[in-house]
Amino acid sequence: MSKSIARAAIISLLLGVVFLPIYWMAAASFKSNKEITQEATLYPHSPSFDNYIRLMSQKQFDEFLLNSIVVTSASVALALAAGTLAAYAIARFRLPFRLERAVGLSLLTLRIVPAVVILIPVYLLMLELKLLDTWLGLIITYTALNLTFCVWMMESFFREIPVDLEEAAMVDGDSRFTAFRRITLPLSAPGLVATAIFAVIVTFNEFMFALVLTATPRAMTMPRGTATLIGRIDTDWASMSAAGVLGALPIVIFALLVQRHLVRGMTLGALK
């Protein structure tokens, strides 16, 4: 009995620690700046959507969100497509000079190299290609950053699927690629989903490259746009809170919807 009380106490404490900070921001987003800084209320006394309306009508927040959605979906789709094909080749073929092993190992090494190392040269590259402050520049960059992760994840999923199934299909007259498409790909669907979810969250949240590669609302993503808001209107806490709520909401809803896959993807990625 006392054990279950202790358990309930710890769970409530955890809930408090997780949600109190978020509550504080959400509450502020419905207050006016005056109420936030001078009256120090614990909850909004005259709640209004003014901050949200201002964010959309004056601060181009809708554009930031649109840019984020376009850039994230395009780059994750591209990375997943290219990465899945490469992962299959690495998992299944034995090439001369162990080429497939060399490619796999190089991609893994590139994955360990922290992204900050290429921050400056990628900026210089996009400057040269005149792709600064464009969707395309961000999409290319994020595709590459996601690619090594996609290859690495998908390769481990393909290795778990027995080769016999494909070979049986090939005996029945399928070409190698058809066998891959008809048999292996559907079987690795859970892996694809887990990989995609992970890539979507990481890409949607990315800030450092967006900071360096974009400069106007034309291409700024949500995190990048939110950060500008803070710089420009130093202590406009009300707008900042509303931006925080709107920025966090899509990814939290998305994460909760696909929770099962997320936990699996995360722990699998860590344990493999």
Add this chain to the structure above:
Amino acid sequence: MRTTEQSVSRQRVQKAGLDLALPYLLLSPSLLITFVVLVYPLWDGIRASTKFYRYGKPLRDVGLENYVRLWFDDQFRNSLWVTLRFVTLAVAIETVLGLALALFCQREFRGIRFLRTVLIVPMVITPVVVAIVFRLIYASDAGMFTVLSESFGGDPVQILGHPTRAFLALVALDVWEWTPLMFLILLAGLQSLPVEPFEAARVDGAGPWRVLVDHTLPMLGPVLAIAIILRTIDAFGTFDQVFVLTRGGPGEATRLLSIFGYETAFKFQQTGYAAALFITMGLLILALALVAVRLLRRAEQQ
């Protein structure tokens, strides 16, 4: 009859040819992207790090001078020291808390699924937004601490303007954000352990503490090590949260290597020097990862 046979065999040959080329076809898109956006920039970054830049323009080759200069630069050494302190403290707290929580939740009980769902929230929220959340908590005019202090008749609480407090505030943010990941990894690790040794130990009359020290921790070792390595590498590159929370201030109290490198490159336009800094940082992390993996492998063999 004969012609169909011939065409069938020709088809087979074509098919075999396609199958032979297939792996290269499959690899080529990834190799192209990797080469253009990762390998070439990596090489370009190394090249830039051997040049002297002024106002973003390369002026002359200086060889390894930028790398040597780093170690005589007080600002770099300070950033490195701040980063090391931040990583050590944050990862240590996260490991202890994550392990305690995982041990606590080890056996399935009602509410565990709900708890798992809740704990996902901090780590999926955009880091920039996490920083906003904590700015609102720490703020001296609108913050939670100030509200609490004033309701007891106290003064506004200064946190982000005070060097030590700002540093600890940053650590607290990281702990809030990443303890859940530690917890989830360790919980998965605990649940994959065999049950028999624990039952045997309990039959032998071992107390919970002995079971933990003699059985759980040694068996959990590799997973624990991987979790710590992953988190350490990640924490080393922390950027977004500091950028929004303090921009490295007050003074240099929270100026991590990543922030120092960013400012050197994009505020002061010393591109070559910053490239050398980032490459040094990458090498440090790589060395850390290699040493950790080697230690892990040695521990596994024993």
